[in-house]
Amino acid sequence: MSGAVGGAGAAARAIAAIDAAxxxxxxxxxxxxxxxxxxxxEAETVRRLRAACERIGATVELQELAPGRPNLHAAIGPEDGPAVLFLGHSDVVPAGEGWSADAFAARRVAGVRGEAIVGRGAADMKGGLAAVLAAMAAVHGEAPGIRLELLCTVDEEDRSQGVRxxxxxxPPRDYxxxxxxxxxDLEIVIGCRGATNLAVDVVGASAHxxxxxxxxxxxxxxxxxxxxxRGLHDRAVAGPADPLLGTPTWNVGTIAGGSGTSxxxxxxxxxxxxxxxxxxxPGRILDALLGLARADIAASGIAGAERIEVRGxxxxxxxxxRADDAAAVVGIAADALRRLGAAVAITGWTAACEGGFIAEHHGAPTIILGPGDINAQAHQPDERVELADLVTAARAYALIALGLAASSPATPADRGLPQTIAAGGTAHD
Known part of the structure; x- marks a missing residue:
């Protein structure tokens, strides 16, 4: 997989424009x-994000899901220009216990490779949003004909009501x-599993x-x-595994019932x-589960089994x-990371994210790529992200946007794109 990341001069200038501070x-x-x-x-985060978007010259649109819960969409560049969409979210998981200081008073500390930033959301995903902003500003300065958009949703960490x-x-549009x-961790994730929450209610009959x-x-x-x-889970994980995504899994998260010991x-x-x-x-998964549960209970010998209802x-x-391995964005992202001296890993995710909504709705080739480690840093006490990774992410985003525009046959030369980019350019200086 390979792809041009844009004209050498424009790419170098965009990289240079990205300011770590x-x-x-x-x-x-x-x-x-x-x-x-x-x-x-998410109101206060969105207020601050809006100010940062307007600072770089983006037009901002808000959509309020509920009081104090606004989705944010920021766009820079012409409406009919070749468009690249960045996706993020403004909410964070609760801080929880175990922090060495206030979780929301961000601290700059010594990191593995220089400086790190500590605070709830540093990795997931306030740092990623800051990197996107830096990339949008840098690309717009070099290629104002490229349309760059950021959709930042509310409620990603709970029910994904914002993106829906x-x-x-x-309506769908071309990206x-x-x-x-x-x-x-700056790996190129080309696919991830989905997540479905099922609610099951069991109703029997009370007695002494x-x-x-x-x-x-x-x-x-x-x-x-x-x-x-448990049996469904064991059979699923013992079955055929996708090399990137693994297998389906099941987990009972909560159970609540009864009115008293007697x-x-x-x-x-x-x-x-x-x-x-x-x-x-998901509907078929639920129907199959309910059918199995009803049959099992009926044959169980439980007193009054015939009186038990199972609904869900x-x-x-x-x-x-799952993005196509040969999608232009995959090769361009890999070339961008190589150019920046970063390791290149193309992989899948066992976590879930809202990229599936975008892939499904817009039909856009979708990847996940960002700074920080979802397993070792996100959702942890003293959550942190390396500043060096934030800068690499911003530079990669800029190179990817330039490369995608260069690879698009619909990109005209008079869009404010440097001629080397409009013509395709090369991957390296």
């Missing part, structure tokens, strides 16, 4: 906006690619605990569903996480996606 300052500013989800709103609301009001700035046979225990039935899910429990509820492969239908619903869906 500005990225660090923006990252710290956005961390201070908080936005714990659940528990708070945005896409519901904005050269979508780059999700989630923390991948001294005569349990008079009732129908919803907890006993729910316990069988827990074991059923009563046969009438109602019990479970929530189940099912990690899906691209193309799987799909509570949340985050679709997975």
């Amino acid at each position: 500005r990225i660090a300052a923006d990252t710290c500013e956005l961390i201070g906006g908080r936005g714990e989800n659940p528990g708070e709103t 609301a945005w896409l519901a009001e904005h 050269l690619a979508c780059i999700v700035a989630e923390p991948t 605990a001294g005569r349990p046979a008079d009732g129908a225990s919803s907890i006993s039935a729910a316990a069988r569903i827990v074991e059923l899910v 009563m046969v429990p009438r109602a019990t509820s479970l929530t189940i996480d099912r990690r899906t492969m691209p193309g799987e239908d 619903r799909v509570d949340m869906v985050m679709p997975g996606f």
